[in-house]
Amino acid sequence: MLKGKLVELRPVQRSDISYFLQWFNDPEITQYLLMYLPMTEMGEQKFIEDLGTQQAGTNAFFVIEALEGENRRPIGSLNLHNINPKDHNATFGIAIGDKKYWSKGYGTEAAALIIRYGFEQLNLHRISSAAFSFNERSIKMHLKLGFREEGRQREVVFKNGAYHDEVTFGLLRDEWKKCSK
Numbered sequence: 001m002l003k004g005k006l007v008e009l010r011p012v013q014r015s016d017i018s019y020f021l022q023w024f025n026d027p028e029i030t031q032y033l034l035m036y037l038p039m040t041e042m043g044e045q046k047f048i049e050d051l052g053t054q055q056a057g058t059n060a061f062f063v064i065e066a067l068e069g070e071n072r073r074p075i076g077s078l079n080l081h082n083i084n085p086k087d088h089n090a091t092f093g094i095a096i097g098d099k100k101y102w103s104k105g106y107g108t109e110a111a112a113l114i115i116r117y118g119f120e121q122l123n124l125h126r127i128s129s130a131a132f133s134f135n136e137r138s139i140k141m142h143l144k145l146g147f148r149e150e151g152r153q154r155e156v157v158f159k160n161g162a163y164h165d166e167v168t169f170g171l172l173r174d175e176w177k178k179c180s181k
């Protein structure tokens with residue numbers, strides 16, 4: 001478990017499926033993500049089973065729980081995937097699925113926790129990430145966490161009736177050390 005002030009990150013469990021179905025079938029959320037097809041219960045079950053089998057070791061996947069006094073509730077998920085043991089890098093992904101928790105600092109704190117885990121526990125050298133150009137909140141979050149913009153794939157994604165750029169980011173361990181002090 002990785003704990004901050006606002007959130008705790010915990011491993012996924014079967015009972016999370018109902019949350020995932022709600023979050024990842026909501027177009028207000030999926031507009032910001034690569035996924036675009038309806039998410040089925042069978043698909044979610046397989047995803048969770050895969051985390052424990054062939055993908056094990058390449059995807060550090062956590063559920064984000066909001067801490068509210070004695071209570072806690074799942075509000076989203078995040079991961080470091082494509083963990084590459086040779087080059088010591090991985091790709092970051094995050095979604096706060098409960099929209100009531102957007103823009104209140106939960107995403108930035110959850111991301112900071114998994115980034116620390118990536119560098120201090122997984123021995124990563126670099127974390128890659130990306131956000132669609134219209135996702136201002138995500139772009140701000142990445143820059144605040146120390147990610148540097150590394151490029152832009154022009155009109156690579158079709159969302160909400162138009163093509164959009166994707167901004168790519170990278171964070172090196174040394175840069176993170178400097179800005180996480």
Ligand SMILES: CC(C)(COP(=O)(O)OP(=O)(O)OC[C@H]1O[C@@H](n2cnc3c(N)ncnc32)[C@H](O)[C@@H]1OP(=O)(O)O)[C@@H](O)C(=O)NCCC(=O)NCCS
Pocket residue numbers: 029032033076094095096097101102103104105106107108109130131132135136137138140141144
């Ligand atoms: C992107 C996401 C993880 C950010 O987490 P969050 O908890 O909502 O955001 P935070 O409160 O931590 O704020 C991050 C930054 O965005 C800014 N921000 C908040 N709301 C904003 C808005 N509506 N427009 C622009 N910037 C905004 C914040 O001010 C903050 O920057 P600052 O501290 O410099 O002011 C979350 O909104 C989310 O999961 N969205 C849906 C899915 C998604 O976009 N995933 C990421 C795909 S790359």
